[in-house]
Amino acid sequence: MADKKLVEEITSMEEDFAQWYTDVVKKADLMSYSSVKGCMIFKPAGYALWENIQHELDKRFKATGVENVYLPMFIPESLLEKEKDHVEGFAPEVAWVTHGGLEPLQERMCVRPTSETLFCDFYKGEIQSYRDLPKVYNQWCSVVRWEKETRPFLRSREFLWQEGHTAHATAEDAEARTQQMLNVYADFLEDFLAIPVIKGRKTDKEKFAGAEATYTIEALMHDGKALQSGTSHNFGDGFARAFGIQYTDKDNTLKYVHQTSWGMTTRLIGALIMVHGDNSGLVLPPKIAPTQVMIVPIMQRKEGVLDKANELLGRLSKVARAKLDSTDKSPGFKFAEQEMRGIPLRVEMGPRDIEANQAVIVRRDTGEKITVSLDDIESKVSELLETIQKDMLERARAHRDAHTTVATNYEEFKDAVNNKPGFIKAMWCGDRACEDKIKEDTTATSRCMPFNQEHLSDVCVCCGKKATKMVYWGKAY
Amino acid sequence: MADKKLVEEITSMEEDFAQWYTDVVKKADLMSYSSVKGCMIFKPAGYALWENIQHELDKRFKATGVENVYLPMFIPESLLEKEKDHVEGFAPEVAWVTHGGLEPLQERMCVRPTSETLFCDFYKGEIQSYRDLPKVYNQWCSVVRWEKETRPFLRSREFLWQEGHTAHATAEDAEARTQQMLNVYADFLEDFLAIPVIKGRKTDKEKFAGAEATYTIEALMHDGKALQSGTSHNFGDGFARAFGIQYTDKDNTLKYVHQTSWGMTTRLIGALIMVHGDNSGLVLPPKIAPTQVMIVPIMQRKEGVLDKANELLGRLSKVARAKLDSTDKSPGFKFAEQEMRGIPLRVEMGPRDIEANQAVIVRRDTGEKITVSLDDIESKVSELLETIQKDMLERARAHRDAHTTVATNYEEFKDAVNNKPGFIKAMWCGDRACEDKIKEDTTATSRCMPFNQEHLSDVCVCCGKKATKMVYWGKAY
Numbered sequence: 001m002a003d004k005k006l007v008e009e010i011t012s013m014e015e016d017f018a019q020w021y022t023d024v025v026k027k028a029d030l031m032s033y034s035s036v037k038g039c040m041i042f043k044p045a046g047y048a049l050w051e052n053i054q055h056e057l058d059k060r061f062k063a064t065g066v067e068n069v070y071l072p073m074f075i076p077e078s079l080l081e082k083e084k085d086h087v088e089g090f091a092p093e094v095a096w097v098t099h100g101g102l103e104p105l106q107e108r109m110c111v112r113p114t115s116e117t118l119f120c121d122f123y124k125g126e127i128q129s130y131r132d133l134p135k136v137y138n139q140w141c142s143v144v145r146w147e148k149e150t151r152p153f154l155r156s157r158e159f160l161w162q163e164g165h166t167a168h169a170t171a172e173d174a175e176a177r178t179q180q181m182l183n184v185y186a187d188f189l190e191d192f193l194a195i196p197v198i199k200g201r202k203t204d205k206e207k208f209a210g211a212e213a214t215y216t217i218e219a220l221m222h223d224g225k226a227l228q229s230g231t232s233h234n235f236g237d238g239f240a241r242a243f244g245i246q247y248t249d250k251d252n253t254l255k256y257v258h259q260t261s262w263g264m265t266t267r268l269i270g271a272l273i274m275v276h277g278d279n280s281g282l283v284l285p286p287k288i289a290p291t292q293v294m295i296v297p298i299m300q301r302k303e304g305v306l307d308k309a310n311e312l313l314g315r316l317s318k319v320a321r322a323k324l325d326s327t328d329k330s331p332g333f334k335f336a337e338q339e340m341r342g343i344p345l346r347v348e349m350g351p352r353d354i355e356a357n358q359a360v361i362v363r364r365d366t367g368e369k370i371t372v373s374l375d376d377i378e379s380k381v382s383e384l385l386e387t388i389q390k391d392m393l394e395r396a397r398a399h400r401d402a403h404t405t406v407a408t409n410y411e412e413f414k415d416a417v418n419n420k421p422g423f424i425k426a427m428w429c430g431d432r433a434c435e436d437k438i439k440e441d442t443t444a445t446s447r448c449m450p451f452n453q454e455h456l457s458d459v460c461v462c463c464g465k466k467a468t469k470m471v472y473w474g475k476a477y
Numbered sequence: 478m479a480d481k482k483l484v485e486e487i488t489s490m491e492e493d494f495a496q497w498y499t500d501v502v503k504k505a506d507l508m509s510y511s512s513v514k515g516c517m518i519f520k521p522a523g524y525a526l527w528e529n530i531q532h533e534l535d536k537r538f539k540a541t542g543v544e545n546v547y548l549p550m551f552i553p554e555s556l557l558e559k560e561k562d563h564v565e566g567f568a569p570e571v572a573w574v575t576h577g578g579l580e581p582l583q584e585r586m587c588v589r590p591t592s593e594t595l596f597c598d599f600y601k602g603e604i605q606s607y608r609d610l611p612k613v614y615n616q617w618c619s620v621v622r623w624e625k626e627t628r629p630f631l632r633s634r635e636f637l638w639q640e641g642h643t644a645h646a647t648a649e650d651a652e653a654r655t656q657q658m659l660n661v662y663a664d665f666l667e668d669f670l671a672i673p674v675i676k677g678r679k680t681d682k683e684k685f686a687g688a689e690a691t692y693t694i695e696a697l698m699h700d701g702k703a704l705q706s707g708t709s710h711n712f713g714d715g716f717a718r719a720f721g722i723q724y725t726d727k728d729n730t731l732k733y734v735h736q737t738s739w740g741m742t743t744r745l746i747g748a749l750i751m752v753h754g755d756n757s758g759l760v761l762p763p764k765i766a767p768t769q770v771m772i773v774p775i776m777q778r779k780e781g782v783l784d785k786a787n788e789l790l791g792r793l794s795k796v797a798r799a800k801l802d803s804t805d806k807s808p809g810f811k812f813a814e815q816e817m818r819g820i821p822l823r824v825e826m827g828p829r830d831i832e833a834n835q836a837v838i839v840r841r842d843t844g845e846k847i848t849v850s851l852d853d854i855e856s857k858v859s860e861l862l863e864t865i866q867k868d869m870l871e872r873a874r875a876h877r878d879a880h881t882t883v884a885t886n887y888e889e890f891k892d893a894v895n896n897k898p899g900f901i902k903a904m905w906c907g908d909r910a911c912e913d914k915i916k917e918d919t920t921a922t923s924r925c926m927p928f929n930q931e932h933l934s935d936v937c938v939c940c941g942k943k944a945t946k947m948v949y950w951g952k953a954y
Contacts, residue, residue: 035556035598036586039549044614047545068524072516072635073550073588073619074572079512092578095551097588099573100623100634109513111550111574111588121512137521142550142618146577157577158549 010340012279017223024273025152028282028341038150038157042266045341046153048290049269050160054140056192056287057162057264060184061138066164069137071118074109079117083242086116089209093146095157111144116210116235116261119165120243127257130169130249136177138164153270154227154477161265167245167257171236174258178234181262182215185230193268194285194392195219195275196400197229198423198472200448205435208261212236218447218472220400221274224421226447226474229271232262270477275396276365282342283365285392286320286385293322293381294338298331298350308354312347312377319378320345320385339364344388345381365392408457413473417442423474427467429460438462438473447472487817489756494700501750502629505759505818515627515634519743522818523630525767526746527637531617533669533764534639534741537661538615543641546614548595551586556594560719563593566686570623572634588621593687593712593738596642597720604734607646607726613654615641630747631704631954638742644722644734648713651735655711658739659692662707670745671762671869672696672752673877674706675900675949677925682912685738689713695924695949697877698751701898703924703951706748709739747954752873753842759819760842762869763797763862770799770858771815775808775827785831789824789854796855797822797862816841821865822858842869885934890950894919900951904944906937915939915950924949 010027013020025031030046042050058068074097081087094110112118123135140162150156164181168174182199189195197217207214211233219229237256240246246254276283286292293316297309309324316322325334331348338346342364349359359377361370365388372380403422407413416424424444428434439445449469460467487504490497502508507523519527535545551574558564571587589595600612617639627633641658645651659676666672674694684691688710696706717723717733726732753760763769770793774786786801793799802811808825815823819841826836836854838847842865849857880899884890893901901921905911916922926946937944 032599032602034549034595035553036549036551039551041549041599042547044544044546047547050547051545067521068528069521070519070524070527070619070637072511072513072518073621074513074516074635076512094578095574096576097572098575101570101572118511122509122518125509142547144550158551160547 010279010281013222013277020277020279021270021274022152024277024281024340030269030282031152036157038147040150040152040156042160045290046269049272049284049288050266052288052290053192053264053268054162057184057188058140060188061162061164064136064180064184066136066138068139070139070141071115071122073112073141075112075115075117076107076109078107079121080110082117082120083210083239086210086239090114090145095144095146112141113143113145114261114263115139115141115143115163116165116239117243119261120239120245120259123165123167123257123259124243124245127167127245127247130247133167133169133247133257134173134177135167136164137166138162151270153273154267159266161263163263164261166260167240168259169247169249169255169257171258174234174236174260178213178215178232178260178262181260182217182230182232185232185262185264186217189217189219189229189268189271190393192285192287193272193275194287194389194396195229195271196393196397198448198450199452200450200472202231202448203432203435203446203471205432206446208233210235210238212238216448218423218474219271219275220403220423220474221271221477222277222399223274224403224475226423226472226476227267227271227274228447228476229268230262230264233260235259235261267477276392277342280336281340283392284342284344286344286389289342289344290321291323291341291343292320292385293345293347294334294343295322295324295347295349296331296334296338297324297326298348298353300326302351304354305349305351309349312349312359312374315378316347316381319382345384347377347381363388365395406456407461410462413438413461414442417444417475421475423447423472425454425456425470425472426461427457427459428469428471429463429465430468431460431463431465434460434462444473444475447474447476487756487758490699490754497754497756498747498751499629501754501758501817507746507759508629513634515624517627517629517633519637522767523746526749526761526765527743529765529767530669530741530745531639534661534665535617537665538639538641541613541657541661543613543615545616547616547618548592548599550589550618552589552592552594553584553586555584556598557587559594559597560687560716563687563716567591567622572621572623589618590620590622591738591740592616592618592620592640593642593716594720596738597716597722597736600644600734600736601720601722604644604722604724607724610644610646610724610734611650611654612644613641614643615639628747628954630750631744636743638740640740641738643737644717645736646724646726646732646734648735651711651713651737655690655692655709655737655739658737659694659707659709662709662739662741663694666694666696666706666745666748667870669762669764670749670752671764671866671873672706672748673870673874675925675927676929677927677949679708679925680909680912680923680948682909683923685710687712687715689715693925695900695951696748696752697880697900697951698748698954699754699876700751701880701952703900703949703953704744704748704751705924705953706745707739707741710737712736712738744954753869754819757813758817760869761819761821763821763866766819766821767798768800768818768820769797769862770822770824771811771820772799772801772824772826773808773811773815774801774803775825775830777803779828781831782826782828786826789826789836789851792855793824793858796859822861824854824858840865842872883933884938887939890915890938891919894921894952898952900924900949902931902933902947902949903938904934904936905946905948906940906942907945908937908940908942911937911939921950921952924951924953
């Protein structure tokens with residue numbers, strides 16, 4: 001049976017989550033490996049997810065005054081080196097271009113791993129007066145980081161992302177923009193991807209190379225590991241001082257600008273898969289699903305069935321992104337394929353349904369079958385898509401809450417890491433030494449100091465000294 | 478006067494067209510030079526043009542069944558070398574990556590100058606059966622070609638483009654797709670950018686490295702030079718043989734696929750500027766203009782003027798992409814800025830207009846001033862935008878036709894090159910030697926063998942032997 005084969009080839013997530021993930025990205029036709037080690041190919045089904053993410057995020061960015069630009073993909077070595085922490089963070093993992101055509105370059109250049117240095121160099125020429133501020137620019141592009149170990153969507157040597165880079169007159173304006181964009185990210189994940197997140201600040205150990213503060217949104221995957229899903233950095237005036245970006249203020253004095261940057265990447269596609277997927281494959285929230293409804297005719301060779309299916313397609317296309325699978329595959333194979341690809345709703349309709357003026361709608365997220373009258377099937381489909389979007393967020397939230405453990409001492413902490421996959425909430429003294437020890441002992445890292453602080457105990461879960469912060473910890477992708 | 482200054486700094490196009498171009502791209506705030514030699518920065522006003530091009534073209538592509546993908550930006554040297562003509566064409570102008578992080582690569586890789594070889598490598602794994610065909614994929618990305626001389630938008634070491642790559646079962650299918658995409662390009666230029674084009678085939682000398690046939694659309698700039706604005710290539714089975722891309726046909730025999738590729742780039746922005754611009758700056762066709770209407774209030778500090786202008790903005794925003802310039806600049810400066818940026822319509826409204834229930838609309842393309850009643854200003858604005866789009870295409874077509882010369886002998890040909898800037902239509906024997914001689918003698922190149930052939934004379938304009946084709950010639954960007 002072809003239909004069974006398609007599903008049987010997926011490892012179950014309980015058996016081997018990593019293998020399940022690899023199986024799903026391949027079987028749902030999202031990606032392909034390439035001849036370039038560590039770089040992947042986004043196939044149409046995978047790229048369509050990124051297009052939808054891009055379209056929606058871009059709209060939300062523009063609503064906050066963001067303008068798009070495009071800067072070169074190369075960074076001369078001397079430019080990369082201008083900010084000390086930044087170059088230390090990135091130099092070990094960049095790809096170097098040494099020749100242009102047949103000749104060696106006078107100065108080698110790296111392919112951008114991120115573009116802070118290019119934006120600083122650009123802003124230096126663009127900003128003279130307070131009238132030139134703020135600059136709120138973003139670019140959609142690919143970046144390269146020479147990772148040793150790679151996994152589709154989660155970590156690859158080249159990935160797609162957006163990077164926003166802003167310059168402001170005051171520290172307050174920069175901080176406000178940093179937080180504003182983190183909120184845009186969080187709302188986008190919850191509303192569009194149905195992924196609930198924890199918002200917070202990274203510890204100094206985990207912050208971005210060159211940043212004064214890094215804010216993050218952290219999501220919990222089905223296997224209990226955390227995924228950093230978007231970050232927003234406040235640079236203060238550090239880069240401005242390194243690059244000499246100054247403006248004349250209203251009071252006629254020369255001041256340094258304050259800068260931010262913020263980014264989201266194609267790893268969001270990995271998050272989608274690992275938060276919502278199941279043992280039949282991908283499960284897509286309706287808002288991002290390139291196809292929301294797949295109509296599968298039953299006994300399609302019987303006279304009138306395909307005509308009726310086409311008529312239904314016309315009607316449903318007015319309320320949803322609908323498709324009709326009229327290929328000569330068996331219905332069972334079509335069902336398995338639609339499930340594998342995570343299409344939110346399947347509509348089955350055969351001769352007997354037509355006679356009874358009805359169709360059977362099957363929810364991808366729950367498997368629930370609903371027989372509906374053809375008379376008002378449009379409104380039923382619209383309603384179900386909204387319900388699924390809401391239910392998926394609620395289920396993901398319930399899963400996360402059920403996989404969040406409070407630890408008040410180190411024994412509880414270690415027990416949680418070993419036996420309760422998920423987030424661990426625990427108090428921390430603020431010392432890097434405790435973070436290092438926890439990572440060494442358990443492989444768990446600090447995910448963030450959440451904005452919503454709770455007082456779980458008075459002392460650090462690791463050293464027992466006075467606690468200063470409640471921290472989310474976890475194993476992470 | 479600040480307003481005059483903005484304009485005075487533009488060189489007139491009659492005086493020095495190249496300098497006029499450079500002035501416009503800078504003054505209209507489209508781009509900025511970067512620290513990376515030969516690479517440019519797309520500023521918001523420039524990138525917005527590309528976004529609009531991308532959005533519209535992508536919609537037209539998808540209507541013909543194109544699916545978007547994303548392939549790596551790197552090509553291993555051994556992969557680039559697989560197709561002989563192709564590597565010869567591109568190897569001299571690629572950027573080479575030799576180090577990843579701190580270590581030298583085992584095999585160096587170039588940054589893609591174009592992705593035929595990557596798509597072939599990809600398709601080899603994806604295509605087994607006739608059921609897998611056709612593949613009609615496209616990607617939006619940046620590419621790198623290590624040019625010696627660069628000019629903003631027209632020729633830079635990195636540029637943005639789309640590249641479509643398709644694989645088909647038969648030679649006929651490949652040829653049909655090659656022509657279909659050329660037509661998509663031509664329609665897009667005429668309809669959206671208001672740029673008329675000549676459709677035709679490139680001579681063997683001018684065709685793409687590795688192609689069996691290259692089709693092109695050629696546009697004429699205001700200075701009489703030609704700009705190749707989009708190309709579509711039929712590869713036959715040449716790449717398929719070099720890469721071993723075969724499929725099992727219905728008759729159970731193994732066959733090579735037939736392939737095409739087609740691309741358009743950010744040089745279209747250069748075309749827009751050079752076809753429509755004037756001595757006051759950019760002139761944008763309404764369909765592509767990011768802002769279509771700029772409202773400039775007169776005596777805006779007078780009570781009620783800004784309120785009324787905001788009310789008008791609300792109304793016009795329903796029918797067009799409208800903005801209100803309520804900054805504290807003088808109206809004259811605002812006019813000059815709106816003209817420089819090529820915004821199709823300006824709406825001026827001061828206290829006396831308000832009293833008379835009217836506003837003054839000024840067309841950017843003609844300078845014509847039209848006093849209209851506020852009662853039906855929306856419909857007047859819609860109508861004018863349509864008229865401008867149509868008129869701009871007609872004017873560009875008239876300019877091209879007035880700058881197309883027929884040459885029936887070599888004296889006429891040389892006279893035309895020297896004294897009549899524009900296209901030259903002339904017969905050709907088909908020999909490469911004549912093309913070479915014409916280029917050496919005059920710097921003019923064959924632009925294309927148009928699909929609409931005319932019989933101008935019996936003999937080749939250069940050698941006097943029997944002519945086989947009518948060719949468009951010209952100096953080109």
